[in-house]
Amino acid sequence: MSETGTVTGEDGDARSKAARSPSLWLTILSLIAFVLLIALGVWQIERRAWKLALIDRVEQRVHAPAQPIPSPASWSTVSAASDEYRHVSLSGRFLHESETLVQAVTEEGPGYWVLTPLQRDDGTLVLINRGFVPSERRDASTRRDGNPQGRVEITGLLRITEPKGGFLRTNVPQHNRWYSRDVAAIAAARGLGEVAPFFVDADAGSQIAGGPIAGLTVIRFPNNHLIYALTWFALAFMLAGRLIVTFGGGLFRRKRFVQDKAGGPEASARRTGSDAGTIVEPT
Structure with a gap:
């Protein structure tokens, strides 16, 4: 102013x-x-768009007729993008003395996945997730009737190894504490020979009376x-x-x-x- x-x-x-x-x-x-x-x-x-394509691809794999697992010559090329959740079949004999229990929480409650090596005719081994057992059936002596000794036919879903451990939990092989299905670590801890770099989730059709509950694979892809x-x-x-x-x-x-x-x-x-x-x- x-x-x-x-x-x-x-x-x-x-x-x-x-x-x-x-x-x-x-x-x-x-x-x-x-x-x-x-x-x-x-x-x-x-x-x-990528997630929707993935879901569609997995749905096709899961519901396709079972095919033989990849041959040992192609194991190095097996990947999640090209093979995970593929419906596969294989046969052989279980090595029950080398089974591994991996902690799990399923629709049946808390307990363990039972991973057992399956020895095939060519001598190679594939870890089979035979299914779930509750804590009270952790000891193999409680389920001997469900452990077949002869040749078996298995169908299920091909899964990719889960190295190191689960969420906030690391596998401790020396104390036999497992939180993930780490194929290489389990094979080394059990002194196994040539093992496939993947494992197979047995489906319900492969369940054996008295054995682990099979067919509990959860396929869920969050899409937000x-x-x-x-x-x-x-x-x-x-x-x-x-x-x-x-x-x-x-x-x-x-x-x-x-x-x-x-x-x-x-x-x-x-x-x-x-x-x-x-x-x-x-x-």
């Missing part, structure tokens, strides 16, 4: 504009965040990618809306101020506000 009580509109408008305008760095960071949120949303859409994508997109549009309000709102207020007549009711109502123009004190 000057000695005559006059404040120029240009000075007031400059101060108001400076107070309302975001900093350059804040604007740049907001734009980068917007682009990143959109990219995350697109990535989740792509992940969803659409929810994640919508969340990222929503955050991006909220940020975009905030930027529009920040920049567009100031422009709108400036336009209104220019168009209002100096002596109009709007100018009078705003003369002490941040958008005030020239103020002349009455004499």
Whole structure:
């Protein structure tokens, strides 16, 4: 305000504009965040398409007719992408004295998976997850009637080894504590020879009376990618809306101020506000 009580509109408008305008760095960071949120949303859409294709592929494998397991010559090429959950068949003789119990929690309750080597006619070994036993049947002497001594035919799902251990639990072979079906570690602990780098989950048709409960393989693939994508997109549009309000709102207020007549009711109502123009004190 000057000695005559006059404040120029240009000075007031400059101060108001400076107070309302975001900093350059804040604007740049907001734009980068917007682009990143959109990219995350697109990535989740792509992940969803991949997950749906995976689910469809696994469903086809599980319900296909059982095929012989891969030959030893191709064991090095077996992978989760090309072989896991494939419906397979094999035959041989169980080596019950070398079975391994792996802790498990199933729809039957807590207990153990019983992994037993199956020796095939060519001498190679394949670990068979024969199924589940509760804690009270942990000792093999409680289920001798379910341990066949002769040749058996097994069908089930090919599974990829689970190295090191389970969630927050590491296998302790020296104390015979197992939390995951780590084929290589189990084979080494039991002194087995040439063992397939995978194991087979026996299906219900391979269950033997008095033996472990087979056919409990759970196939579940969480698919929340659409929810994640919508969340990222929503955050991006909220940020975009905030930027529009920040920049567009100031422009709108400036336009209104220019168009209002100096002596109009709007100018009078705003003369002490941040958008005030020239103020002349009455004499």
